[in-house]
Amino acid sequence: MNSETLISQIQKFSVNDGPGFRTNVFLKGCPLHCAWCHNPETQSFGREIYWKTRLCVQCGECLEACPSEAINPPIAPEEAQKENSTYQKIITEKCDLCFKCVEACQYNALEIVGEPMSIDQILKEVEQDRVFYNNSGGGMTLSGGEPTAHGEFALKLLDAAKSRKLHLCLDTSGFCQWDILKQFVAKVDLVLYDLKHLDSKLHLKMTGVPNEPILDNLKKLTGTDYRIWLRILVIPDFSETIEYHRDVVKFLLTLPRKVDRIDLLPYHNWCEDKYKWLGRKWLMADYQAIDPVEVEILKDIYEMAGFNVTVGGSGFEN
């Protein structure tokens, strides 16, 4: 096992990812590539470089520093910041990730995404907020990327966290073998389980993987006593209609038992910049964020079927 894994971020004061105040540990790397993904930096298992357009003054220092000719020459900052600009700082194909450009940048416009961290390093940071967990029922949420794709390291991390008596959540897409998922859920107090779509073809089209293993795992999971908060995404032109959610309710009622809570998570487009920072094009950029108020009507559907539902997934709601 590697003694370190890549972490894209450790985010304290997370209040919508499990109960109470939590620290989210984002493991880098995911087998899914959802079209709406709002943390695109967690998809790749390797390190990447952000180019934060707004912070870049186009001084050209990075160009000087780059040994691989992987940097485009500066243009006027206002040109680069234009919404429809196609200008990119880093030519990804040529970049060999030596990060000399990041060192050269004095404006924090270039940033390495993905820091290799050991279990001790991660938990040291997580433990700093223990007082907040104690007062709110909070703890650590292992997120990603997809935690189950990080195998042994992630399991060891959960073990180590458990031995330090931290409340643990697993935030998973459920896309993995049941034998693996089983090991993960056994180590945590609560599972945050994503449900992206019921139709496998659409699921494949929009996430890159079919949904059978996910639905199958959910069925197995609800055959156990593990606590589950199901995170149902509300994505425009994909999973936003009343009919669709009626079908979801029907499906959920066929499971061995009801999930403990449902969080409806309305789509937003606030991650648009992150795609640009990574030099990628985002296909869903044109969709407007869904107003959470519009999701209230969907909430009613689930509530009428007897589910405990939130919009937004606050850790301070029952």
Add this chain to the structure above:
Amino acid sequence: MATTAKEIKEFEEKQEWWWVAEKTRSSRLDYLRKAVWKKGALGGNYAPGIEIDLEFPELYTETWQENEGDPIMLRKAKSIGNVLENLPIFITDQSQIVGCVGSAPHNIVSYWQGASMINEEIYNEQGILPQPEEKSLERLAALNEYWGGNTALDELAKVLDPEDAVKFMSGAIGWGTPSSAVGYATKDFRHIGKGFENIIEEIDENMERTDKLLRGNPSPDLLPLYDKLPRWEAMQEVLDAAIEYAARYARLARIIAENFETDPKRKEELLRIAETCERVPAQPPRTLQESIQYDHFVQVVVRYETYEGAMPHRPDYLHGPFFDKDVNINKSITRDDALDLLGEHLIRTYEIGIFSPRWTREGLQGITGTWVWTMGGVNEDGTDACNDCTTAYMQVARLVRIANPTFSFRWHPKVKDELMREIFECIRHGLGYPSLRNDPILVENAMYWHGHPLREARQWVTQSCMSPCPPTKYGCQPFRMASATANCAKIVEYTLHNGYDNVVNMQMGPKTGNAVDFKTYDEFFEAWTKQMKWLLNILVRTVALGRAKDPEFFSRPILSAYYERAVETGTDAVDYTNGERGNAWVTAFTWVENADSLAAVKKLIYDDKKYTMAELIEALKNNWDGKEEMRLDFVNNAPKWGNDDDYVDDIMVQCLKTTAAHGKEIKCVCGNNIPILPENVSGNIHYANVVSALPNGRRLGDALYDGGISPGPGLDKKGPTAVLKSCGKIDHVLDGRAFLLNQRLSPTQLAGEKGYQLWKSYVKSWDDLGMDHVQFNMVDDSTLRAAQKDPEKYQEVIVRVAGYSAHFVDISRKTQDNIIQRTVQGLG
């Protein structure tokens, strides 16, 4: 047109709290709220129509001139008496509480006995002179001609050490006026509440007893008694004048009621005002209206003596029993009637307007003084002191929505959940108050630093914004400037430049050696310690002298009558020999710059050796000119306070503990300790052009950090929990007097029941970490708009929704606008 419940609900959902207040408050409060003049200066200027009161200084000066031979306190008492008995008075329509500082609703006052330079400033101030301006200038010239060179501050200047005086007056190292001409005093309400006639009687007895002693066997012990008699006479004079001041209101109310008022309901109210003013302050109050009227007279009258820029007070504790009696037991008034009275109490207090010199106006944006009312807390026996009146003040504050007074809430573990919800509502409505104070911590702190006995410590009120002070016989502090205000960023600045000040171009601090020669960080810190001690010492000795001389140069007859210990001993309230325990502190402005600067020096010069000290000093002298890369290195690559990073947090604690140790070495005039109290008011803006470039990366002209222990704007990159964790490393009992922390929260996070639960968990953690203060600012649309304009200062604003995070300032304008839209609507 009546607003429907549905419309109000819509305003609530949109979090348009201003409209909610306007649509739900009583028509009386609505009228009074709109009829009151805004007397705080904005952007350094007074609102159009605001005028300086000339009647007051003329009446005062007239009597002052006539009584030249009198001892100062008696002379002053007679002068104030002439004002209270002859200054024009008025009653605002629909009002139930009377009394105003100034002879007309749009007037602000000033004190010509205080300081010539302020008098001169008024002469030159545009736009505040009554018309015709020419006539006003003549009147002002006559006043200034008489007082020029003869004010309390002029007298003080003659006795100050010239070198100290120059350094103090340079404005570089601290601010304040070492005279009670500008200051504030704790009020001993238990004594005051006896009724002025009873205090007059007590004084009679003291004078008779003294008279008898003087006629007995001669002894040197008797000699000081002669000076007491005119002081007692002075106290009686002002108390009588205050009773007469109230009686004039009673007569005016009756005249209007009996001759002019046609509305029978209003007529009844006017007669009640008359009866109230016939009762108080001569006699103790019996009802809520009398209690509030009494309180207001006490506050107004003392502001004919001096500029009291703060209002140490505990109104829920004082008025709570009357509120309970009238509303809940006798049911003589309804709860709505009571809310009208409390609401007007806020408005009448807001109405008090006092001229501030320009440099203070910058620091007090939009307000006359820092009138922080203390609420909640415990009784002497440790039981919960919160009452129905506490709740009512919270409710009415949301209806009236004014910026001054504000509330400071003494939180303790026994506070009931219902009241916590009321407090939360005030914060959620964006009032910015109450601030939370940790009662058990501050009681312990008061005992540790100043030796207040437990029962006394438990009665504390905030003396100004932050410092706890018991309003008791020996606990009361009469003179704020027994303390001092230090511009602490100068400590590290002088450490780097061998005590030389490159902004005012003179040797200020001691020569602690050329920083280039310091071989280790420890040597550097040793020099820092010497500069710190010098700064505290010069300020403390200057204000101590001012304090000692104050009864001779300025004199406080009203405050003396308000103080049991002064009434008992026939001394000036400010006299430090009459039993005062002493609870001075040094307000530490611009404190956190020290920790961040020291950490940067330690890291980049001594640990990493990335730069030499010579390079740093050169860059700082040139205000980082041409060294932007190096500056950014000092900003971005040195640890910063507020990120739960032990490297810099340990330095912060080291600075505080070193300063606290010195705080036990230096003594105030009463012989007690002097801890520091980090806070800034708006000093961070005021000192922007006074503090030179620093190793934390700031340039001359950059605003300084905005709170006592708040991290630098945009430098707390780990979110609110990390800020609290850093602050929790400070021992809030042993390391200083109190520590101001600003915390930003977003309406989205605070919406609904989940918002309350979140906040409650936060407060519990704040308590567990042993902190003494926190105040909440809402991240509203204006904050986010400001972040769009000035991203460097708002780097810590993080957008939080499930599973996603980004720093607001990093993302594109379009997305920012989208987030603002959602945040403002509070729907995230």
